[in-house]
Amino acid sequence: MHVDALLAGIPAPVDLAAAEVRASLDPHGVLVVLDDDPTGTQSVANLPVLTRWEKEDLAGAFATGAAAVYVLTNTRSLDEKTAAERNREVVAVALAEAADAGLHVTFVSRGDSTLRGHFPLETDVLSAEIVAHGGAAPELTLLVPAFPDAGRITVDSVHYWVTDGEATPVGETPFAKDATFGFASSNLRDWVAEKTNGRIPADEVAGLTVDIIRSGVDAVADFLAGLSAGIVVAVDVVEESDMRVVALALHRLRDRPVLLRVGPPYVRAHIGQDIAAPVSAADIPFAYDRGGLVVVGSHVPLTTAQLEELRRQRPDTVTIELDVRQLIDERREAHLDAQAHAVADALASGSVIVHTTRELVTGADGDESLEIARKVSSGVVALVRRVLAIAPPRFVIAKGGITSSDVASEALEIRRATVLGPMLPGIVSLWQPQTGPAVGIPYIVFAGNVGDTDSLARVVATLADAN
Numbered sequence: 001m002h003v004d005a006l007l008a009g010i011p012a013p014v015d016l017a018a019a020e021v022r023a024s025l026d027p028h029g030v031l032v033v034l035d036d037d038p039t040g041t042q043s044v045a046n047l048p049v050l051t052r053w054e055k056e057d058l059a060g061a062f063a064t065g066a067a068a069v070y071v072l073t074n075t076r077s078l079d080e081k082t083a084a085e086r087n088r089e090v091v092a093v094a095l096a097e098a099a100d101a102g103l104h105v106t107f108v109s110r111g112d113s114t115l116r117g118h119f120p121l122e123t124d125v126l127s128a129e130i131v132a133h134g135g136a137a138p139e140l141t142l143l144v145p146a147f148p149d150a151g152r153i154t155v156d157s158v159h160y161w162v163t164d165g166e167a168t169p170v171g172e173t174p175f176a177k178d179a180t181f182g183f184a185s186s187n188l189r190d191w192v193a194e195k196t197n198g199r200i201p202a203d204e205v206a207g208l209t210v211d212i213i214r215s216g217v218d219a220v221a222d223f224l225a226g227l228s229a230g231i232v233v234a235v236d237v238v239e240e241s242d243m244r245v246v247a248l249a250l251h252r253l254r255d256r257p258v259l260l261r262v263g264p265p266y267v268r269a270h271i272g273q274d275i276a277a278p279v280s281a282a283d284i285p286f287a288y289d290r291g292g293l294v295v296v297g298s299h300v301p302l303t304t305a306q307l308e309e310l311r312r313q314r315p316d317t318v319t320i321e322l323d324v325r326q327l328i329d330e331r332r333e334a335h336l337d338a339q340a341h342a343v344a345d346a347l348a349s350g351s352v353i354v355h356t357t358r359e360l361v362t363g364a365d366g367d368e369s370l371e372i373a374r375k376v377s378s379g380v381v382a383l384v385r386r387v388l389a390i391a392p393p394r395f396v397i398a399k400g401g402i403t404s405s406d407v408a409s410e411a412l413e414i415r416r417a418t419v420l421g422p423m424l425p426g427i428v429s430l431w432q433p434q435t436g437p438a439v440g441i442p443y444i445v446f447a448g449n450v451g452d453t454d455s456l457a458r459v460v461a462t463l464a465d466a467n
Contacts, residue, residue, distance in 0.1 A: 003167045006155060011214035013241040021244050022272025024251040026104065031068035031260075032094045033108040033267055034087060034126070036076040036117050037401030038408055039447035040110040042429035043149065043265040044068070045276040045421035049431065051409035053090050057416065058097040067271040068108075070419070074405040076117050076181075077374060079367055083118045084125045091129040106258065107138075108270075112401075113147035113263035114175035114449055115159065115183060120196050123261050130259075138259035139229040142208075143188055144246070146237030147263040149275075149426025150450040157188045157207040157234045174301055175449065179362045179369040188234035200232060210236040213245050220249035225256070243269035265426065276421040279430050281466030283420075287440025290347040292395040292464050293387065294456075296355035297380050297403025300448045306399075306456040307355060313457040314464075318346035319353045324361050327379035328372060336379060340386035347391045351464045354383065377406045384411035388437060395463045397444040399456065404445045412438035423459045427451060 033040065041049055048061040049070040061069040071090050075083035091107065098105045107126050111117040123141050131137050146154045151162035152170070160167040161175070169186030170176060176183050185191040189205040206227055212219050213236060227233065237243055247270040250258060260266065268275070294317075296307055311319065320343050326335040339354075346352045356376055363369040384407055387393070396412065398404035408414045413436035420430045429445040444459060 001167050003162050003165055006160070006167045007238065010155070010210050010238070013239055014214055014216055014245050016217075016241050016244045016248065018244065018269075018272045018274045020272070021248050021251070021269065024248055025067060025272060026251070026254055028102060028104055029254070030062060030066070030098065030103045030105055031108050031267060031271065032090070032105050033068055033070045033110050034073050034090055034122070035070050035110045036112070036122070037074055038072055038404045038445040039401050039429070039450075040264050041070055041419045041431070041445060042422055042427050042447065042450070043268045044273060044419055047419050049417050049419050050415070052415050053093050055093055055097055058093050059101070060416065062097060062101045062103060068267050072405060072409065074402070074409070075122065076112070077370065077377070077402040077405065079370060080118060080121055084121060087122055087125040088129050091126060092133060095130075095133045095135065106260070108260040108262060108267060110267070111145065111261055111263065113145050113150060113152040114161065114170055114173065115145060115191060116175060116178050116181035119261060120192075123259055126259055136257045137229075138257045140224060140227060140256065141232045141259045141261060142235055142246070143192070143232060144235040144237060144243065144260065144262040144266045145188070146235075146243070147265055148237065148239050149265060152263065153238050154188065154234070154236045155238065156209055157236065158186050159188055159191075160186075180366040192232055192234070204231070206231050206233045208233050208235045208246070210238055210242065213242050217245050217248045217252070220245055221252050224249060224253060240265070240269060240275060247272070275426060278424055279421045281462050284430070284442050284463070284466070285440065286394050286442065286466070288392050288394050290391055290394050291349065291351035292397065292460070293343070293347065293384070293393040294351060294353045294397045294460060295380060295384060295399065295403060295407055296353065297377060297398070297400040302451070303399055303448045305453045306451065307353070309453045310353065310457045310460060313454070314351075314460065317351050317353055319355070320346070322354065322356045322379060322383065324357045324359055324376055327356070328361070328375045332379060336382050336386065340383050340390070343383070343387045344390040347387070347393055351460065354380070356380065373402060377402050381406045381411040388412065392441060395442045395444065396438070397446055397459060397463070399446045400448040408443060408445070412436060412441070412443060414438055414443065417443070423462065424451065424455055428455070428459055
């Protein structure tokens, strides 16, 4: 269905500025965003992001006075048991440090805008841990996966992927066939029932529709106030103002504790940030004059198309391939040594693309597929770490969620960073590392499933061609 036909007849959006939402914030409140991969930061600017969650990490982040703090848990790459434990650890430390700082925490479980990730596991664990540490149980869980900047919108509770003007229900896209987190439902109410194996029936999921949202903040506040405790709410979003209306309604209902399961842009709306302009090369400090390193680990079809376009536009850029099958067998170390030295040599004269073979190797089940993905990602990490020691690049771009997490925390050893802003309108995050050997090397987190065919090439051009 063409998106114009889908949206025909819906009410006009509410004219609501980010500043109005920002003015309604609780000065003693803070969002703690448990980000299941680093791409959740691509819609925000000037916020702290942590890849570790010891007491000093959270205390330092809270001391900045930021309205939101991102904690990279990377749980989308983990099995359920490990993912649950990481969520528990973050809640315990965040609540303790927030209490010392005199802050009230609202927890945000950041998930994928194409519905992949550990739901309902993570929201269940967060709710239970809040109560276990003496907090009030969240009365509502809001499900807001929309990402309008990247063509993900929700209308009448149906979640769509919009590309080239065509709106496709997300259950009919390649993302629904994910080896670990696949699903069939596009209606969020049905999706909740599917993912909870019927524990939460579809007819018990509330639908906060665009008609209600565009009736204004009071209508949304009344709708949410009238819901029974324990309800999951599927939230429609077509554009930024829809999220701002929901955010402002929640701020008015701050005595009612909520839990948020959201896509990347909702945090921006909730804390009243304006949509940041893309960061320009003139605003980025570069410590090194070598070429940049572009690391591509994602296997979704869009990434494959973006890589092909990058090669077409920049045919002189050296490409080094990591063979997936060699990374998971006894040839691993020799292969990594050879490719790392090849990358380091090539960086002397320009930028280098490193990617795994396009063959997608999966296991017999979801857990085995995750284990293969971890081995491949750890191979990429080992390569980047070796290159960093030999020839630090001008910049590093990591393409794909699991890849970008592991490159940040393991290869570049970034413990704390500041999210400077997006490289493209509303998407693709630029981090400024504050710790580790990558200080002075801009780090760009590029999700596998966002942008147009030429988006990767545009980001590389901005960074590589700057004087």
